Amino acid sequence: MIGFYATLLAIMIFGIPGLIDYVAEKSGEATQFRIFKAIVFNFPDIWQNIAFVASFRFFIKIVLGIIIIILVTTEFHFLTIRANIINGFSRGDFLAGKLMMIILLAVFSTVIIFLSGLYLGFTNSVASSMGQVFGKMEYLAGYFLEVSTYLIFCLFFAILFKKTGITFIAHFVYLIIEPILDYKLPDGFDPYLPLNAMNRIIQSPNTSLIKVKTDEFNFDFQEFIAFQDVAVCVAYAVLFTALSYFILKHRDL
Amino acid sequence: MENVLTISNLDKRYGKIHAVNNLSIAVEKGSVYGILGPNGSGKTTTLGIVLGVVNSGGGSFSWFNEPNSKQNRKRIGAILEQPLFYPYLSALNNLKIVADIKQVSYDDIERVLKIVDLWERKDSKFKTFSYGMKQRLAIASALLGNPEVLIFDEPTNGLDPRGIAEIRELIIDIARQGITIILASHLLDEVQKTCSHVVVLHKGEKLFEGKVEDVLNLSNTVEVASNNAQILEIALNEFGKINEMKRNGEQFLLSLSEGITTTDLNTYLIDKGIIVSHLSVRKKSLEEQFLELLSE
Numbered sequence: 125m126i127g128f129y130a131t132l133l134a135i136m137i138f139g140i141p142g143l144i145d146y147v148a149e150k151s152g153e154a155t156q157f158r159i160f161k162a163i164v165f166n167f168p169d170i171w172q173n174i175a176f177v178a179s180f181r182f183f184i185k186i187v188l189g190i191i192i193i194i195l196v197t198t199e200f201h202f203l204t205i206r207a208n209i210i211n212g213f214s215r216g217d218f219l220a221g222k223l224m225m226i227i228l229l230a231v232f233s234t235v236i237i238f239l240s241g242l243y244l245g246f247t248n249s250v251a252s253s254m255g256q257v258f259g260k261m262e263y264l265a266g267y268f269l270e271v272s273t274y275l276i277f278c279l280f281f282a283i284l285f286k287k288t289g290i291t292f293i294a295h296f297v298y299l300i301i302e303p304i305l306d307y308k309l310p311d312g313f314d315p316y317l318p319l320n321a322m323n324r325i326i327q328s329p330n331t332s333l334i335k336v337k338t339d340e341f342n343f344d345f346q347e348f349i350a351f352q353d354v355a356v357c358v359a360y361a362v363l364f365t366a367l368s369y370f371i372l373k374h375r376d377l
Numbered sequence: 378m379e380n381v382l383t384i385s386n387l388d389k390r391y392g393k394i395h396a397v398n399n400l401s402i403a404v405e406k407g408s409v410y411g412i413l414g415p416n417g418s419g420k421t422t423t424l425g426i427v428l429g430v431v432n433s434g435g436g437s438f439s440w441f442n443e444p445n446s447k448q449n450r451k452r453i454g455a456i457l458e459q460p461l462f463y464p465y466l467s468a469l470n471n472l473k474i475v476a477d478i479k480q481v482s483y484d485d486i487e488r489v490l491k492i493v494d495l496w497e498r499k500d501s502k503f504k505t506f507s508y509g510m511k512q513r514l515a516i517a518s519a520l521l522g523n524p525e526v527l528i529f530d531e532p533t534n535g536l537d538p539r540g541i542a543e544i545r546e547l548i549i550d551i552a553r554q555g556i557t558i559i560l561a562s563h564l565l566d567e568v569q570k571t572c573s574h575v576v577v578l579h580k581g582e583k584l585f586e587g588k589v590e591d592v593l594n595l596s597n598t599v600e601v602a603s604n605n606a607q608i609l610e611i612a613l614n615e616f617g618k619i620n621e622m623k624r625n626g627e628q629f630l631l632s633l634s635e636g637i638t639t640t641d642l643n644t645y646l647i648d649k650g651i652i653v654s655h656l657s658v659r660k661k662s663l664e665e666q667f668l669e670l671l672s673e
Binding site: 202203204206207208209210211212213214217374375376377 | 425428429430431432447448450451455457459461462463464474475478479480518
């Protein structure tokens with residue numbers, strides 16, 4: 125699974141610039157696309173853009189979620205959680221082990237995003253001074269927090285439903301349901317739905333180009349990571365961990 | 378005698394089913410303690426509770442006379458129902474995980490795998506193992522780190538006769554080293570052959586607890602036969618010190634009153650001029666006792 129994730133990422137990282145070049149040539153307006161590429165992959169905006177794509181909720185992040193779901197539900201399927209407890213784990217130890225796995229996976233994925241950012245940036249970016257290359261790095265930290273919280277959310281689902289298939293279905297159903305909820309609920313609730321809360325950390329891509337406003341195109345793109353969004357996200361991470369622990373504690377294994 | 382495990386008034390319900398009903402037992406250090414009962418009598422649930430995987434519904438238990446903690450479980454080696462391992466990992470890696478959790482050295486893995494004769498297969502994945510090998514790996518895992526107590530739940534389930542004999546020998550061998558063993562089984566024969574103490578469970582309730590030999594001695598049956606069954610029958614009826622008498626073909630099965638031995642009976646019969654052709658004391662097997670207990 126991790127191999128699959130890495131392969132998928134590699135295809136995207138190396139494939140996207142090529143794809144843009146390909147589209148550029150076919151369209152006959154190659155210059156425009158070249159400019160687009162240079163802007164999107166420009167340091168330091170590239171960090172926000174790449175983190176935005178990697179953390180997009182219906183996209184590649186799901187592969188990491190699937191890894192966690194499989195990892196946890198197989199413990200229930202093969203009853204190895206039971207064996208772990210018998211051998212001397214507490215339920216808290218079991219949960220801590222899974223949280224460690226989540227942190228490792230989030231670090232791994234952040235490192236990959238970092239390396240691909242460097243690669244795409246150095247091959248495409250116009251700007252390349254030290255300050256520019258390592259500017260806006262807080263978006264990588266934001267990505268790490270977002271992915272960790274999302275994976276804890278998946279861990280909670282896996283512990284709640286135990287069966288791999290049911291957990292997958294529940295997870296995907298929730299992915300679809302939350303935007304509907306979002307639509308039905310009064311506007312003020314939007315930032316507090318769990319997946320929304322995670323996604324708000326990195327809300328939109330940003331480039332110097334987008335700052336140009338016209339009458340038709342007047343939209344504020346995210347300029348910084350808001351403390352409030354981080355707080356809500358962390359609160360969800362803590363909440364899902366606590367709920368997982370509560371379920372584990374009171375369940376016969 | 379020091380108790381390794383004390384269970385007081387343990388209770389567990391699964392909806393309407395009362396799986397463990399007010400159970401109190403004590404396991405002495407160094408004993409081989411059998412938990413005997415038909416399927417569904419609460420053996421595995423009881424062991425599940427004391428091993429921390431099932432939450433109790435009331436009552437308490439204590440290992441080594443200490444408060445419950447995960448540290449206590451590290452001093453116990455246990456097999457609950459079926460062997461539980463990561464199927465996609467090798468035997469060696471599975472045992473490394475167990476060693477990590479129990480905080481014992483990897484050096485012990487070679488010893489336990491050699492005991493169960495799986496050292497040659499240490500690098501094979503668990504899922505490639507036959508059932509007997511899986512069961513043996515579970516025993517190796519239980520032995521890891523020289524635990525003070527071993528718990529076996531139906532250890533010979535699904536094994537072939539040779540495997541069963543080997544496992545029993547192994548259990549007896551471990552018991553000789555002074556390690557306390559708790560053995561749950563629905564096979565009376567198994568408990569009779571290996572255990573020093575026994576508790577009989579039925580529908581979650583304790584029917585009987587004591588030493589296996591005490592169970593065996595509860596009431597013995599005396600078999601007598603003579604060339605002339607009719608005269609023998611008359612004489613026995615006149616003897617008076619017999620609780621119960623049954624005729625089984627040419628033989629009479631007697632249950633003697635308390636304090637009366639076969640010598641008393643034989644002396645009486647010789648006085649009456651009856652020469653017996655057969656006189657023996659049949660120790661009631663646990664199986665008969667067990668079935669009797671269950672029919673009550």
